[in-house]
Amino acid sequence: MLEIKNLSAKVVDSNINILNKLSLNIKEGEVHAIMGPNGTGKSTLSKVIMGHYSYEVTSGDILLDKESIKSLDTSERAKKGLFLCMQDPTVIEGVSNSEFIRTALNERSLEKVNLYTFIKEIEKSMEEVSLDNSMLHRSLNSGFSGGEKKKNEILQLKCLKPKYIILDEIDSGLDVDSLKVVCKNINNYLKDNKEASVLIITHYPRILEYIKPDYVHILSEGTIKDTGDMSLAKKIEKDGYGGYNE
Numbered sequence: 244m245l246e247i248k249n250l251s252a253k254v255v256d257s258n259i260n261i262l263n264k265l266s267l268n269i270k271e272g273e274v275h276a277i278m279g280p281n282g283t284g285k286s287t288l289s290k291v292i293m294g295h296y297s298y299e300v301t302s303g304d305i306l307l308d309k310e311s312i313k314s315l316d317t318s319e320r321a322k323k324g325l326f327l328c329m330q331d332p333t334v335i336e337g338v339s340n341s342e343f344i345r346t347a348l349n350e351r352s353l354e355k356v357n358l359y360t361f362i363k364e365i366e367k368s369m370e371e372v373s374l375d376n377s378m379l380h381r382s383l384n385s386g387f388s389g390g391e392k393k394k395n396e397i398l399q400l401k402c403l404k405p406k407y408i409i410l411d412e413i414d415s416g417l418d419v420d421s422l423k424v425v426c427k428n429i430n431n432y433l434k435d436n437k438e439a440s441v442l443i444i445t446h447y448p449r450i451l452e453y454i455k456p457d458y459v460h461i462l463s464e465g466t467i468k469d470t471g472d473m474s475l476a477k478k479i480e481k482d483g484y485g486g487y488n489e
C-alpha cells in the first residue's frame with residue numbers, strides 16, 4: 244500500500260508551501276484519480292512522492308508497504324516499484340531511448356539484462372504502444388512529439404514493470420486513437436499485474452471512461468478536498484471547481 248499521511252511540502256530554499264496536510268491511501272490493485280484546478284499541487288504531489296530534489300517535505304510521511312520512503316532518493320524509490328509518467332517528460336540529449344531504458348532495467352535487476360531478450364521485448368512493446376522502432380535510437384524525448392513522449396512513458400512502464408504507477412496527465416497531447424492505445428496498454432498491464440495500483444492525474448473524465456477509477460479525489464489548495472466515484476468526475480466536468488476554492 245502507498246500511504247500519504249498529512250503530507251506538507253514546500254519548494255526547497257523558499258517559503259512557497261504547495262502541499263498542505265494531504266492524506267491519501269492507495270491499496271494494491273486500486274485505481275485512484277486526482278482532478279483539480281491548474282497550479283494546485285497535483286504534479287508537485289507526484290514529484291514529492293518520487294523524491295524530487297526541488298521539494299522539501301516539511302511534515303507528514305510517505306509510506307510504501309508500511310515503510311517510510313521519505314528519506315530515500317529517487318532511484319531507491321524506483322527500485323521499490325514506484326514509477327512516474329511525467330507531465331513534461333525530460334529531454335536528455337546524447338542518451339538514446341534504448342540505452343536509457345536498458346540502464347534503468349539493469350539498475351533494477353541483479354543480473355544484467357540479456358541484450359537479445361531486451362531488444363525482442365522492447366520491439367514488441369513498441370508495437371503495442373504504436374511507436375516506430377527508429378525511436379529507440381533517438382536521444383530520449385529529443386524532438387519527440389507531445390503524443391510520442393507520452394507513449395514513450397508507457398513504453399518505459401511496460402519495460403520496468405512497476406507496482407505503484409503515477410500517471411501525470413498522460414492523456415494530454417494524445418489524439419483520440421492514441422488515447423485508446425495508451426489506455427489499452429495500461430488496462431492490459433493491470434490485468435497482468437493484479438498487485439499494481441495507479442494514480443491518474445487528469446483534467447478530463449474521458450480517460451476515466453477507459454481506465455475505471457475506484458476513487459476520484461479533488462485536490463485544491465494543496466490538499467484533498469473531496470473524494471467520490473466516477474460521478475464526481477462528471478460533476479466537475481459539468482460544474483467546474485467553484486465550490487472547492489474557499
Ligand SMILES: Nc1ncnc2c1ncn2[C@@H]1O[C@H](COP(=O)(O)OP(=O)(O)OP(=O)(O)O)[C@@H](O)[C@H]1O
Pocket residue numbers: 254259261279280281282283284285286287288297330
Ligand atoms: N520549483 C518550483 N518553484 C516555484 N514554484 C513552484 C515550483 N514547483 C511548483 N511551483 C508552484 O506550485 C504550484 C503547484 O504546481 P503544480 O505543478 O503542482 O500544479 P498542478 O496542480 O500540477 O497544475 P496543472 O494542472 O497546471 O498541471 C504552482 O503555482 C507552481 O507554480
Ligand SMILES: [Mg+2]
Pocket residue numbers: 285286287330411
Ligand atoms: Mg501538473
